Amino acid sequence: xxxxxxxxxxxxxxxxxxxxxxxxxxxxxxxxxxxxxxxxxxxxxxxxxxxxxxxxxxxxxxxxxxxxxxxxxxxxxxxxxxxxxxxxxxxxxxxxxxxxxxxxxxxxxxxxxxxxxxxxxxxxxxxxxxxxxxxxxxxxxxxxxxxxxxxxxxxxxxxxxxxxxxxxxxxxxxxxxxxxxxxxxxxxxxxxxxxxxxxxxxxxxxxxxxxxxxxxxxxxxxxxxxxxxxxx
Amino acid sequence: xxxxxxxxxxxxxxxxxxxxxxxxxxxxxxxxxxxxxxxxxxxxxxxxxxxxxxxxxxxxxxxxxxxxxxxxxxxxxxxxxxxxxxxxxxxxxxxxxxxxxxxxxxxxxxxxxxxxxxxxxxxxxxxxxxxxxxxxxxxxxxxxxxxxxxxxxxxxxxxxxxxxxxxxxxxxxxxxxxxxxxxxxxxxxxxxxxxxxxxxxxxxxxxxxxxxxxxxxxxxxxxxxxxxxxxxxxxxxxxxxxxxxxxxxxxxxxxxxxxxxxxxxxxxxxxxxxxxxxxxxxxxxxxxxxxxxxxxxxxxxxxxxxxxxxxxxxxxxxxxxxxxxxxxxxxxxxxxxxxxxxxxxxxxxxx
Numbered sequence: 001x002x003x004x005x006x007x008x009x010x011x012x013x014x015x016x017x018x019x020x021x022x023x024x025x026x027x028x029x030x031x032x033x034x035x036x037x038x039x040x041x042x043x044x045x046x047x048x049x050x051x052x053x054x055x056x057x058x059x060x061x062x063x064x065x066x067x068x069x070x071x072x073x074x075x076x077x078x079x080x081x082x083x084x085x086x087x088x089x090x091x092x093x094x095x096x097x098x099x100x101x102x103x104x105x106x107x108x109x110x111x112x113x114x115x116x117x118x119x120x121x122x123x124x125x126x127x128x129x130x131x132x133x134x135x136x137x138x139x140x141x142x143x144x145x146x147x148x149x150x151x152x153x154x155x156x157x158x159x160x161x162x163x164x165x166x167x168x169x170x171x172x173x174x175x176x177x178x179x180x181x182x183x184x185x186x187x188x189x190x191x192x193x194x195x196x197x198x199x200x201x202x203x204x205x206x207x208x209x210x211x212x213x214x215x216x217x218x219x220x221x222x223x224x225x226x227x228x229x230x231x232x
Numbered sequence: 233x234x235x236x237x238x239x240x241x242x243x244x245x246x247x248x249x250x251x252x253x254x255x256x257x258x259x260x261x262x263x264x265x266x267x268x269x270x271x272x273x274x275x276x277x278x279x280x281x282x283x284x285x286x287x288x289x290x291x292x293x294x295x296x297x298x299x300x301x302x303x304x305x306x307x308x309x310x311x312x313x314x315x316x317x318x319x320x321x322x323x324x325x326x327x328x329x330x331x332x333x334x335x336x337x338x339x340x341x342x343x344x345x346x347x348x349x350x351x352x353x354x355x356x357x358x359x360x361x362x363x364x365x366x367x368x369x370x371x372x373x374x375x376x377x378x379x380x381x382x383x384x385x386x387x388x389x390x391x392x393x394x395x396x397x398x399x400x401x402x403x404x405x406x407x408x409x410x411x412x413x414x415x416x417x418x419x420x421x422x423x424x425x426x427x428x429x430x431x432x433x434x435x436x437x438x439x440x441x442x443x444x445x446x447x448x449x450x451x452x453x454x455x456x457x458x459x460x461x462x463x464x465x466x467x468x469x470x471x472x473x474x475x476x477x478x479x480x481x482x483x484x485x486x487x488x489x490x491x492x493x494x495x496x497x498x499x500x501x502x503x504x505x506x507x508x509x510x511x512x513x514x515x516x517x518x519x520x521x522x523x524x525x526x527x528x529x530x531x532x533x534x535x536x537x538x539x540x541x542x543x544x545x546x547x548x549x550x551x552x553x554x555x556x557x558x559x560x561x562x563x564x565x566x567x568x569x570x571x572x573x574x575x576x577x578x579x580x581x582x583x
Contacts, residue, residue: 120313120315120317122284122311122313122317123317125279125282125283125284125304125311125313126311126312126313126317127319127330127334128283128303128304128305129282129283129304129305129307129309129310129311129379129388130305130310130330130331130334130378130379130381130382131305131308131331131334131335131382132305132330132331132334133305133334134303134305136334140319140330140333140334141319144319144321145320145321
């Protein structure tokens with residue numbers, strides 16, 4: 001039986017916030033150039049890249065987990081390579097983030113892609129005709145025009161990442177993020193907290209779940225406020 | 233005069249359209265209007281000059297320099313698109329100073345140049361506003377100031393008057409004339425409006441189906457309009473004449489067939505007059521009127537426009553008027569009715 005404590009619940013929630021945040025950051029860093037590329041250019045192989053990005057939305061996440069572990073598992077292709085340098089791509093923060101990026105970064109990429117498509121292509125031409133380089137144009141004209149979509153994509157990615165279970169079960173079961181802890185608590189002790197001889201054996205799946213709902217809601221409200229404030 | 237912009241043998245193909253062997257010379261400091269209907273390729277040509285794409289064939293020169301393979305930021309040609317595309321996240325001042333900022337011009341110099349342009353275009357009061365709070369005419373002036381701020385070798389204006397109302401259009405045209413005169417910058421202005429072209433251009437190039445068909449001065453086009461009715465320049469009430477007397481800005485223009493039209497101008501010699509059909513009043517009897525001009529004729533053509541009626545009057549000087557439906561019926565006009573077309577000297581535009 002799992003030895004569950006309140007401290008474990010707290011640390012798993014903290015781990016969830018941390019890894020989901022890290023996932024959103026990675027999604028933004030890679031999603032902006034990728035979304036820009038897909039939104040702006042037609043090129044050979046575009047549909048292949050598109051498919052790879054959209055696959056996580058279409059397959060069961062346990063399948064995603066299996067796919068990831070067959071590539072990044074310690075004994076597998078890429079995983080073995082990294083293992084040679086002492087890096088482990090399953091479990092731990094690295095494994096969790098890798099899994100979450102795969103299953104949730106799609107939202108950021110797609111948001112950026114759509115935002116770029118909706119921009120008038122002549123906007124960048126105007127900027128460049130005035131003497132601005134493509135880099136200057138990107139940071140001073142394009143980014144300010146799409147930042148809301150980037151933030152929306154990051155929120156969706158964060159939300160999707162913080163609720164992931166299936167792929168994590170296979171790729172990064174330990175340390176448990178909140179969604180896995182809640183499952184463990186429910187499977188081991190049922191809905192409510194379990195106390196034996198005054199000792200809390202389990203904080204109760206329902207309690208951790210309620211806490212997660214509150215935290216997610218809080219972060220959503222915060223993001224929405226930031227978005228609205230910048231729109232004014 | 234040196235060529236401000238020269239296009240040599242430019243061709244480019246898209247799925248459903250081609251620019252075909254374009255050759256064009258725009259003298260330095262001139263106001264060149266590229267005139268053509270929708271889908272004629274005029275915007276694509278403008279974009280090639282701006283550097284939006286590299287054409288498959290041909291070369292583009294700016295002040296003698298081959299810019300065919302230079303990126304837009306190295307060409308020093310400002311592009312002002314039809315829908316203005318102001319930077320919505322920046323104030324009017326930041327929009328105007330954008331190009332200077334991108335080129336690393338220090339803030340005091342940026343402010344000096346933007347202040348000068350703000351004043352020239354009469355938008356100093358808008359300096360801290362954001363584009364979303366501007367009218368169409370104001371946006372157009374900011375777009376123009378933004379294009380001029382970097383002191384470009386040429387300015388490309390894509391349909392700059394298509395999205396503003398008639399009154400604003402007239403104001404913007406005045407600004408375009410004034411700005412061109414003061415800065416001496418080479419301008420290529422794209423439009424489908426013949427009147428706009430005749431009113432602003434030093435030279436006009438007619439583009440159709442991806443080809444330059446004709447290039448000439450407005451006067452050359454107006455002369456052709458008389459001898460060649462199918463000319464693109466044929467328009468309502470474009471009347472060719474010569475000034476026979478001019479006093480205190482009031483000119484008498486002989487338009488042939490014994491008719492003389494009074495106009496407000498200090499021009500002499502050959503002129504092209506334009507009278508807007510809606511500025512003309514039709515009467516069945518030649519009663520006294522404050523209008524200085526009166527042409528006699530017979531109703532030759534009637535077109536119902538809904539609330540208004542377009543009346544074509546044949547006579548020594550053919551003319552077209554647009555009057556209200558009510559006036560039309562009150563006068564009981566028919567084909568062949570004898571009428572007088574009256575209009576004020578201030579309604580006559582001298583091109």
